[in-house]
Amino acid sequence: MSTNQSLRPVTAEIVENHLFIGGCDTVELAHKYGTPLYVIDETTIRKICSEYKEAFKDYHNIHMMYACKSLCNLAVLKILDTEGFGFDTVSAGEIYTAYKAGINMKKVLFNGNNKSAKEIELALEYGIGRFSVDNFYEAELLNRIASSKNTKADILLRITPGIECHTHDYIQTGQIDSKFGFNLNLIDEIINLIKTEYKNLNLKGIHAHIGSQIFETRSYYDEVEILIRELARIKEVHGITLNEMNIGGGLGVKYTNDDTPPSVAELARAVTEAMKKALDKYAIEEPVIYIEPGRSIISTSGITLYTAGSKKTIPNVRKYIALDGGMADNPRPAMYQAKYTADVANKMNNPKTEFVTLAGRYCESGDILIENIKLPNIEAGDIVCIYNTGAYNYSMASNYNRVEKPAMVLVNNSQSAMIVSRESLDDLIARESIPDRLRK
Ligand SMILES: *Cc1c(COP(=O)(O)O)cnc(C)c1O
Numbered sequence: 002m003s004t005n006q007s008l009r010p011v012t013a014e015i016v017e018n019h020l021f022i023g024g025c026d027t028v029e030l031a032h033k034y035g036t037p038l039y040v041i042d043e044t045t046i047r048k049i050c051s052e053y054k055e056a057f058k059d060y061h062n063i064h065m066m067y068a069c070k071s072l073c074n075l076a077v078l079k080i081l082d083t084e085g086f087g088f089d090t091v092s093a094g095e096i097y098t099a100y101k102a103g104i105n106m107k108k109v110l111f112n113g114n115n116k117s118a119k120e121i122e123l124a125l126e127y128g129i130g131r132f133s134v135d136n137f138y139e140a141e142l143l144n145r146i147a148s149s150k151n152t153k154a155d156i157l158l159r160i161t162p163g164i165e166c167h168t169h170d171y172i173q174t175g176q177i178d179s180k181f182g183f184n185l186n187l188i189d190e191i192i193n194l195i196k197t198e199y200k201n202l203n204l205k206g207i208h209a210h211i212g213s214q215i216f217e218t219r220s221y222y223d224e225v226e227i228l229i230r231e232l233a234r235i236k237e238v239h240g241i242t243l244n245e246m247n248i249g250g251g252l253g254v255k256y257t258n259d260d261t262p263p264s265v266a267e268l269a270r271a272v273t274e275a276m277k278k279a280l281d282k283y284a285i286e287e288p289v290i291y292i293e294p295g296r297s298i299i300s301t302s303g304i305t306l307y308t309a310g311s312k313k314t315i316p317n318v319r320k321y322i323a324l325d326g327g328m329a330d331n332p333r334p335a336m337y338q339a340k341y342t343a344d345v346a347n348k349m350n351n352p353k354t355e356f357v358t359l360a361g362r363y364c365e366s367g368d369i370l371i372e373n374i375k376l377p378n379i380e381a382g383d384i385v386c387i388y389n390t391g392a393y394n395y396s397m398a399s400n401y402n403r404v405e406k407p408a409m410v411l412v413n414n415s416q417s418a419m420i421v422s423r424e425s426l427d428d429l430i431a432r433e434s435i436p437d438r439l440r441k
Pocket of ligand 1 (some may be wrong): 066210213
């Protein structure tokens with residue numbers, strides 16, 4: 002089993018009826034740091050990183066790039082840096098965080114479908130390794146800014162491979178987001194522009210990302226075949242040998258027992274098989290590979306601890322247990338009906354006796370974290386743990402209802418360290434002011 006196939010952090014254990022993660026009692030963590038609390042298990046992150054490196058070890062030249070948008074803060078980036086990962090970023094904020102974490106900026110790639118001039122300038126100043134150029138507008142803008150700074154930007158072209166594999170169901174269900182990248186029929190036009198006009202763009206390769214929470218390795222197989230075919234076609238049509246290929250991220254994780262994501266090894270097998278076959282067929286050299294996992298690296302390492310509060314029982318309908326967090330710290334259930342699994346951290350061995358609905362504290366009926374989950378009897382003050390909240394929780398969190406964003410602690414070897422402090426009430430008004438004329 003690989004780590005993305007686990008419901009819980011790999012260090013999860015029960016000690017005297019309490020849930021322990023990274024050797025730390027989660028009930029003590031909740032009392033020490035307050036709730037809601039994000040807890041990140043370092044061992045789980047390092048384990049999945051090892052699995053990725055092991056699975057792809059036969060490649061001559063491969064760059065593992067952590068997709069920062071899944072969870073981006075100084076400590077997490079530092080851990081991934083020590084694992085030898087590079088970083089896929091999508092904003093000045095993520096680039097700045099990488100810079101402040103002391104990351105070698107050559108290992109940073111800047112991705113996104115509407116990068117601003119200001120963000121591009123910052124990225125050039127920091128000397129980031131690659132821009133993934135998404136569209137014509139950006140190519141012109143990046144070339145202009147690079148030219149004004151007397152520098153050259155090393156780029157990949159973001160392409161949309163989906164357009165020619167529309168026969169597959171997974172494409173029809175919309176795994177490929179057409180907001181991003183050059184459709185295949187526009188690749189020649191952009192390459193011609195780069196060859197003739199955009200002298201400050203240095204084209205190194207192509208990039209695709211086919212979706213997220215992917216369970217079918219077949220999608221990767223098809224993607225790799227299309228990317229290799231394009232590299233061969235570009236060589237033939239333009240006489241340019243591009244030797245970099247970024248296959249994006251997207252490997253799924255297990256949020257509930259119904260989820261059956263493939264292992265990292267299975268992902269690698271699909272990529273390798275497709276690669277071998279396509280390299281043979283199109284007779285080109287193996288390119289440098291980039292892979293950009295986000296969710297599968299960080300999701301399983303994270304849990305969120307909540308304190309149970311009020312209850313509401315509607316006879317013959319359901320019993321609501323309200324938690325002290327909800328859609329502002331985890332918007333995924335409200336945004337796209339995402340499912341999660343939970344335990345009562347201080348009643349791990351108690352029999353699960355009733356179905357309850359775990360509701361959030363925010364003023365929206367849709368603020369339900371888990372519907373109908375069988376748990377032990379919950380009393381106010383119990384600590385509820387929701388698993389697999391490492392990815393796209395904190396990074397999507399808001400201050401809805403004017404609630405302070407929770408703290409995040411890193412656990413490892415029975416020690417805990419706060420890596421993001423809880424927002425204060427003063428933080429909430431820190432950037433606000435009242436115009437003078439209203440003060441009279
Ligand atoms: C979001 C994104 C990723 C990461 O996707 P996950 O599903 O979190 O692995 C990788 N590459 C690109 C270009 C992305 O936009």
